[in-house]
Amino acid sequence: MSLTSHLPRLLAFSFAGADLLLEMDRTAVVRFAAGAAESLTGQRETQLIGQSFEDLIAPEDRAFVRGLISGLGGGERIGPLTVRLAVSESERCQATLGLCCLPDSESLVHCTLSMRGVQTPAVPVGPRDPESQLLQGTAFPRAVDRALRQARELDQPVSMTLLDLEGLGQLRARLTEGGGRALLDRISGFLRARAVDGQTVARLSEERFGLVHRSSLVAQDLTRRLADTLRKADPNGEGLPVRGAVLSLQDRDLESADMIRAIAYATDRFASSGHIPGEDLPSVIESSVRETLQRMEDFRQVLAQRRFRFLYQPIVRLADRRPEHFELLVRFEEGGSPQEKLDFAENLGLICDFDLAVCHHAVDLLSRERSDSRLKLAVNLSGHSILNSVFIKSLESLLKANSAISRQLIFEVTESAELTDLEAAHRVIQRLRMLGHRVFLDDFGAGAASFRYLHALSVDGIKIDGRYIREMGRTSRDLAMLRGLKRICDDLEIEIVAERVETETQAARLRELNLRLAQGWLFGKPAPKPVLQRREGDGLQLHRQLQAARRAVGKEA
The missing domain is CATH 3.20.20.450 (EAL domain)
Incomplete structure (x- = not known):
């Protein structure tokens, strides 16, 4: 199916909430463009044809967008997400990005960009993993704290999921250098697309990740989809088991700095620990938070007395x-x-x-x-x-x-x-x-x-x-x-x-x-x-x- 055959209907639908509509192939080369191209990209519609969509994205978001596109499945829709566009080498502007792939046309990706409805979440500062550009170290607990406060203001229940992709390093080693990097981009994009603000995602270690997301997101669906991505990338077709532990943040005291610290400490222990049996992972994380809170109170008593x-x-x-x-x-x-x-x-x-x-x-x-x-x-x-x-x-x-x-x-x-x-x-x-x-x-x-x-x-x-x-x-x-x-x-x-x-x-x-x-x-x-x-x-x-x-x-x- 081509976009041109349904152009009037798709244009009307897309422009109701978008300023620019693009059609790309799976390598992210633009095949069709319509809309306010110059105001968003500084180029006319015809100039965009044949360009890589990544060239329109700020370098710091390219791996993220690359992973979104490569991991997009037939019939799947992602967004709206806030991304940074590269207007020039030094100038950036933010836009909302939407992606979809029609079930009977998986070789094409449809993209919408808009300046309207842009949410400008504070970009977390601090250390980032140099490969994936996901948060790392002290940046993650600070981002979790910020995401929780924003969720409280919006009355939006959120949860944190910690993921163990045991064997990811070995799987990437079986791929070419470019293939291993593409797989990590795909994982990073997949997780950021499901994070509550598109930002609160961390690479905790080589094979372990964490993200804060809406509580309505079903954790089993998250792990299943991620496991499917790994299986498709594996030349042996085996993939990896993906184990997850969900920590509900909905009923916890979001004002409590102790709770944030305890969660951060439990996350750090999860990142550095060895093998954890899959069926025990959720209880291990929850008990780690409780144990940490108790140790904090014990230390305060030692100090006070x-x-x-x-x-x-x-x-x-x-x-x-x-x-x-x-x-x-x-x-x-x-x-x-x-x-x-x-x-x-x-x-x-x-x-x-x-x-x-x-x-x-x-x-x-x-x-x-x-x-x-x-x-x-x-x-x-x-x-x-x-x-x-x-x-x-x-x-x-x-x-x-x-x-x-x-x-x-x-x-x-x-x-x-x-x-x-x-x-x-x-x-x-x-x-x-x-x-x-x-x-x-x-x-x-x-x-x-x-x-x-x-x-x-x-x-x-x-x-x-x-x-x-x-x-x-x-x-x-x-x-x-x-x-x-x-x-x-x-x-x-x-x-x-x-x-x-x-x-x-x-x-x-x-x-x-x-x-x-x-x-x-x-x-x-x-x-x-x-x-x-x-x-x-x-x-x-x-x-x-x-x-x-x-x-x-x-x-x-």
Whole structure:
């Protein structure tokens, strides 16, 4: 069937809600155009004939549209969806897109474009998967929050579905490079077409995806259609099992930030977990949300009741092994790994309150009337905390009220959470330095972003991750890397602290590298009190300090 034979009826039907009608083949080459072509595309109707429809679409939406067209089945209709058109290389305009494929003419795709009825949802910002251009990482929970708020305003029930396409990587490997990319485009387009706003879709891992959609969308139909797409793309005709877990968001408290965080955390665990039996997937996701909410409440109780204690570990000068300052560490009464609890608090947005409590303790200790003025403390600040404006405002108020101890309080910015806004982080760090505090980057080298941080952030020092200290004696390459880092830091006038020094051999190599400061069990374990040397002639020797610290730890245990 050709469009021309039914032109009057189709034109009247299409233009009732569209400004431009196009007919394309399956390669997206335009075969027919009618309507307000110039106002939408800057070209006349006749100029569009023979062009690729993708050329009219902004580059950031081309993969999405390509996937929509290639996955469109006979008798199927998609849209209206908001897309960006490429008016010029630098200019974009938004339009509503509709696609359909008539049952008896699957080789043709009919398309409508219109400037009327355009909804301009806020395009989610943040990390995107470079292959699919779907949301990734922290961008997805923020988009879920926004979609939920919009749904509440429209009184529109929505759900979130998490999809497991186990074996997708292997299937793409069986295809040509272009075929593998086309399949991913098709999956991405299929999911975005069914998302509540065409945007809230994420590639959570290589083979797992998530989207927020209207609750009226039947999840079984979603998985069946996606499985059919995979089967058709498989040269062996086998396809893949598609498993989905639906999390209804309709009856949940959309005002609750905790709920959004719990959903985001459960989603992240789903993305990183191994194989999950298909029949258990929905219950696993639901129970993960409930468990996360309970853990959040438990952590708040730990914080409110101060069910943790402080320990102090010395950072010493390698030349004489006397304490330069002490790192303030935390241990929880419930036991277990403190880092695991702190990572959980960081991932769930609870770390700011905790960091502020630790800062208050440090300030109180340093400000006491009988406090030794030689005592200096280093306090850890999460990357989440320094990017939180409420936390920074509270911290600055605390520091300004206690400016007399500014040279005694040092901050270590941890890399457990990636700093997503380096410019903002730099501004905060400079504000702390302007108040008289030194700032170090902790665990330097543990994450891929370390050297990027060193380039973007002006700091007073870095702490080399203990893994490098442990490995440095095994190959000459490790020593060469440390020498290179030492030269860079010398040029930048940045101090270096070597962490987790446990042997005399390691200490000797660090002295050979002319490193000044070190930390580790060789010099002292975390103790309940910071042990300073006596003033008279520098008093007791270091081994007495260490003996006192060990005795204190034994009593604490």
